[in-house]
Amino acid sequence: MTPAQLRAYVAVVRLGSVKQAAAQLEVSESAVSLHIAQLRKEFGDQLFSRTAAGLAFTPGGLRLASRAAELLGLQDRTVLEVSAAGRGRRLLRVAASSLFAELAAPGLLELFAKRAADLDVELSVRNPASFETLLQTRAADIAIGPQSSALDPSIAAQPVMNYRLVIVVGPDHPLAGVRASAAQLREQTWLLGPSAATDLGAVQAMLRRLAVPDDRQQIFQSHAAAVTEAKRGKGIAPALSFAVAPDVRQGHLLLTPGPHATLEAVWHSLVLATGTPPAAAELSRFASTPRAIQAMIRGAGVSVGHFKPAVHVTLWS
Missing domain, CATH: 3.40.190.290 (D-Maltodextrin-Binding Protein; domain 2)
Structure with missing residues (x-):
């Protein structure tokens, strides 16, 4: 598994097409196909198949997309954080379940980011089972999605919607x-x-x-x-x-x-019980307000072409 293979796979997942991935990476379609074939052989998994509505991913293909994004995005994320700090801007890192991220988060985060001129909001799609670890390791400031039945005492939860x-x-x-x-x-x-x-x-x-x-x-x-x-x-x-x-x-x-x-069902916002960044605490409170809920509903139903899966990081500023 090489960085070039992961970049090719991430591009295919994000764009939904080998042709578009090749154009973005400025390589041939055969090169992208070769990278995907090598990953399939190495993992013993088909990863995805093509349908009339787009790409249908296997569970293994979705997990690889998430891991590949984490590996390749670490350097870019560090550059963004250092650059934002140097310009006097704050960065709020939001982890969300895929259902919330696709259908409710766009309206909520766009509205919330307008409340502070110095705030950048980063959204990443995460497995809800990892929410507590992400918060405890400070890899995320707030998580929104389904709540685990046995929540660690270090985590505070609040119903959102x-x-x-x-x-x-x-x-x-x-x-x-x-x-x-x-x-x-x-x-x-x-x-x-x-x-x-x-x-x-x-x-x-x-x-x-x-x-x-x-x-x-x-x-x-x-x-x-x-x-x-x-x-x-x-x-x-x-x-x-x-x-x-x-x-x-x-x-x-x-x-x-x-x-x-x-x-x-209910979506919850999760933050650290103590030491929560002020912006995360404010988003946790704001997310359950009538105005925020209206924004989430109005922002629902993005098209396949505009949805960004787990490999994508979006910044609102």
């Missing part, structure tokens, strides 16, 4: 308008975003509750990509109710009725 996870299907799907049983849902092809590859969160809770087999699960590079495949009748997709509301109103998607097809 209640949300509902629903199951949607395309108008031509066999379950359209059907009050499906647990067994019927279990037998479907499940179209999933990156959150399905983690152990915590509403999507995993729904999959476990219904005992959905692994061979019925397809994981895509974003939750938006999974929902797009559901519109095409390729399967069923768990989705945030507020994120799919416009498509439901327009008839592009249908909600699957019944108690097995919905799940209520």
Whole structure:
């Protein structure tokens, strides 16, 4: 595993295309394909496959994307932090679950960053299981997403937003308008975003509750990509109710009725109980306000082309 291979893989994940990755890296498409083939051989994992809606990643492919980003991004992150400090700016590092980062974080962080002219906000997508470690090691200032059932005493948690996870299907799907049983849902092809590859969160809770087999699960590079495949009748997709509301109103998607097809959940903000940076403490308080919740809902539903997966770091300033 070489830096060149990791850079090629990161570019493919972020851009969703070998051609675009080659153009950005200023190398040939065959060179990028060779790097990907070498990684597949070394790890014994297909990493991803191509679909009409984009790239569908294996669990191993998602984990490699995250690790590759950490390795390659360490140098860039250090340069940013040193440069920001030299210019008298503060940096707030936010770790978020993939579901929150894709569908709620953009509106929240854009609004919050406007409150302080000297603040840069860095968002990284992380496995919720690592939130406590990230905070305790000062690798992140605040984490937002699902809360672990056994929280370390050094971590303080605050509810941010209640949300509902629903199951949607395309108008031509066999379950359209059907009050499906647990067994019927279990037998479907499940179209999933990156959150399905983690152990915590509403999507995993729904999959476990219904005992959905692994061979019925397809994981895509974003939750938006999974929902797009559901519109095409390729399967069923768990989705945030507020994120799919416009498509439901327009008839592009249908909600699957019944108690097995919905799940209520809560996002929490996590910070250190003591020694929390002031900006992190302020974001934790601000995130649960009506104005912040409205911003999160308005900012939902980014397209596949604009979603930045775990390998991307976004700065608001």
